[in-house]
Each structure stands twice: as C-alpha cells, then as structure tokens.
Amino acid sequence: MRDHETGIGVSSSKIILIGEHSVVYGKPAIALPVPAVHAVTQTTRCLGPLRLQCSFYNGILNDGTDQIAGLRTVIPAALHVLKRPEKDVTITINSAIPAARGMGSSAAVAISVVRSLFNYFETPLERNVLLNLVGVSEKYFHGNPSGLDAAAASSTHPIFFMKGKGMEWIHHKLRGCLVIADSGIKGQTKRAVTALKQRLLQSALLRRKVNQLGVLTSSARDALETAKEEALGSILLDAHLLLQELGVSHPSLDHLVATAMKDGAIGAKMTGGGCGGCMIALVKDVRKAHDLANKLMGAGAAKTWIQPLQGRDLPVNAGFLD
Numbered sequence: 001m002r003d004h005e006t007g008i009g010v011s012s013s014k015i016i017l018i019g020e021h022s023v024v025y026g027k028p029a030i031a032l033p034v035p036a037v038h039a040v041t042q043t044t045r046c047l048g049p050l051r052l053q054c055s056f057y058n059g060i061l062n063d064g065t066d067q068i069a070g071l072r073t074v075i076p077a078a079l080h081v082l083k084r085p086e087k088d089v090t091i092t093i094n095s096a097i098p099a100a101r102g103m104g105s106s107a108a109v110a111i112s113v114v115r116s117l118f119n120y121f122e123t124p125l126e127r128n129v130l131l132n133l134v135g136v137s138e139k140y141f142h143g144n145p146s147g148l149d150a151a152a153a154s155s156t157h158p159i160f161f162m163k164g165k166g167m168e169w170i171h172h173k174l175r176g177c178l179v180i181a182d183s184g185i186k187g188q189t190k191r192a193v194t195a196l197k198q199r200l201l202q203s204a205l206l207r208r209k210v211n212q213l214g215v216l217t218s219s220a221r222d223a224l225e226t227a228k229e230e231a232l233g234s235i236l237l238d239a240h241l242l243l244q245e246l247g248v249s250h251p252s253l254d255h256l257v258a259t260a261m262k263d264g265a266i267g268a269k270m271t272g273g274g275c276g277g278c279m280i281a282l283v284k285d286v287r288k289a290h291d292l293a294n295k296l297m298g299a300g301a302a303k304t305w306i307q308p309l310q311g312r313d314l315p316v317n318a319g320f321l322d
Helices: 066-082 105-120 127-142 148-153 189-202 204-225 229-245 251-262 286-298
Strands: 006-018 029-049 051-054 057-060 087-095 159-162 166-169 177-182 267-271 278-283 303-308
Touching: 006 105, 006 148, 006 204, 006 229, 006 267, 006 278, 029 051, 029 105, 029 148, 029 177, 029 204, 029 303, 051 066, 066 105, 066 127, 087 105, 105 127, 105 148, 127 148, 148 159, 177 251, 177 286, 189 204, 204 229, 229 251, 229 267, 229 278, 251 267, 251 278, 251 286, 278 286, 286 303
Parallel strands: 051 087
Antiparallel strands: 006 029, 029 087, 029 159, 051 057, 159 166, 177 278, 177 303, 267 278
8 A cells, every 4th residue: 555645547528429329229339538528536545434525425435325326336346356455545536527418427437436546556457447347337327338438438539339249449530629518408318218219119211210320320430530521520410410300309409509500510410318418519620619619608508618639549648547
C-alpha cells in the first residue's frame, strides 16, 4: 500500500453516431468515445471501511442504497482481481456526463473507477479485464448489456458493432467537429425500444426503414474511413429522418436538428435511445462548432459540447488510460 498518494482513472463518455434502434435487429451501429465529456475518479488512502464519494452518495460503500448497486458490485470485483482487501481507501467520483442522455454515463463511471483502483495499486490493466469488470456493473443498469457503451467509452477509435458478431475499430481519417446538444429531456430507451417493436410487428414499411438504417450505417463507416465529410453529413440527416418515421425521436430533438441544419451543420441527427436525450451535428471546424453551439443554446438546448474529430485517433489522457 502506498501512503499519501492518489490513483487516477479517467473515462470518456460515448455517443452512437448511427445505427441506434436498428442495431437491436441485427444491423450495424457505430459508436465513438467523446473525451470532451468525461468522468474522473480518484482513489486515496483512508483507514477504515471502504468509502465512496460522488454526487449522489457520500459514505461507507456497503451502506449505500440501490442507487449505487452497480458500484457496490464492481468495486469489490476489481479489488478481488487486484487481491486487495475491501478497506482503507476512499473512492471519489467526479463526472460531467449527464445521466439518461445516451452518453454512457454508467459505463464511463465504472471504467474510471476500475482504472483508478488499478492505478492506485500500480497494476497494469488489460482491456479485456477492464471490460469484464465494467460488465458486472452494467448488468445492474441494463440487465443484458451489449457491451457497446463500455467498449466505446474506453476506446480511442470509433467502433463498428453488430449484435452477435462483435466489434471492430474504425481507423477514421475524417476531420471536422461534432457538436452534441442535450435536449434537457431524459431519454427513454426502454420505452422507445418496446414501442418500436410493436410497430414493426404491424408494418412492413417500418421494417424496411430499419433495413435502410443498416445500409446507412455501413455507408457511414466508408465515409469515416475515406474522409468524406459531406457524404457523412447527408447520411446522418437521412438517418434522423428514418428515426423520426420510426417514432423514436422527440419534437425537441427534431427542433435542434432543424436548427443545426439551418445554421451551418453538414448533417445532424438524434443520438441514443430517443424520446429525449441528445442530438449531434457535424461541422467543418472548431470555429463553426462554437457558432453552432451558441445557436443551439439559443434554440433551447440545455447544454452543448464540442468534440473535434481531428482526422486521427480521438484524444485521451494517455497517462491515465490503458
């Protein structure tokens, strides 16, 4: 044990670039890390029972309510792998990632916690160990998670994912920026997925639209890998229109997408489960991103973030990450 030192763990948030909802039906999806919005965890020495400090709990870990059930599971699991006792440390979480917005908040927090513990005990952390541990926490939040949130939030690349076929990193060459805007309304993924499933049973037309989303996702991968910004922008907008027709968008998201397209975006769409949550817009550079972010705030967005794509691997705090 090291006295008077701190272990640090950092995790990006994530967004679904394209393929939400259709991914449920065996079509591909693309997700990418968003380091601009991240979670940071510190592990420090503190004699006595293991303590947790975060925005919604401050106390002994084992005394926590179901609100921290995922953390009450993943922290002991990580310490078991590390062969360390469940005592004598305080874990402090600071996260800027909003909950229920499709940005992978629960996965990102768990990633930062695991990284912090391994950093504190000066133990190398292999990616498969990280993802297995985070999966323990995610089961509490999502029942049967795909693993996409954790994989994307812990990555430095966009990820191409198909249910039952695993994940592939996309080595993209695209420049430009994404502007992410929070509608201020919590997403309702479970409700949206359930309602869409019922509509698909009754409509062959809607089932064709799900197939179209899959085709668009494959085209988006090509646009990323070949740096076709204009093509990607058109694909994103087409995907939003399909998601609207599938009934999983929200008037606030549609309004923000329309604002983005009117004010200089190359393309824009909702992201995540829908019925609230966030939208994303692709622009050519940081200056235009700031201009658009201001316009979106004026149009009712609760908050905005800017993530440069930079035509290379997305930036991470390399000193803290595996």
